Amino acid sequence: MLLAFSVAPSGIPADPAYAGAGGAADASVHDAVAAAVRIVRESGLPNKTDSMFTTIEGEWDEVFAVVKRATEAVGKFGSRVSLVIKADIRPGFSGELTAKVDRLESAIAEGS
Template sequence: MLVAFSIAPSGTSDLSRENPEGSVHDAVAAAVAVVRKSGLPNSTDSMFTTIEGEWDEVMAVVKHATEAVGRYGSRVSLVLKADIRPGYSEELTGKVERMEAAIAEQEQYEGHS
């Protein structure tokens, strides 16, 4: 399964008081560090971190990442989207590769019209 998630702290904590600008980059860094240490395939962009694995292992990583962010505020917001497709793996890159191939095919087709 693939799980894309975004975690952000809210409220106050000693750590959030040290950051008067309100940026959440330190909290996000803590969450991404948990994901990377998990050893599961993952990618992070400006909005979400996506992780691939079996249900229990992925959800355990999301839980630990959420706990890491919890140190930065009295509340945590978690947005999660999952693609559950039993029997498939390497979809973190496979889905993107298939999309890029489809774009190239469309561009080639449009070039011959």
């Protein structure tokens, strides 16, 4: 399975150590996103992060376990968490994190 997700905090964190400047919630969420991406990378699953989503590849249970841990980490940065998930569930296939893009690039090149 390929699973793309985006997770972001909102509201004031319960722990002031996770608040932005002056103790208020910071408009930038880069620290919270960094905490989530760190968990994804430490998982050992194939992954890629872009400006909008992090995509991970693996089996259902292992992928969702990583998303849960990443969401919990982001939760420290706010009183609420927004989580967006999109999945491509294709049993029997692996390496699709790069293979799908490779097939797309080949199709574009052939059409030139």
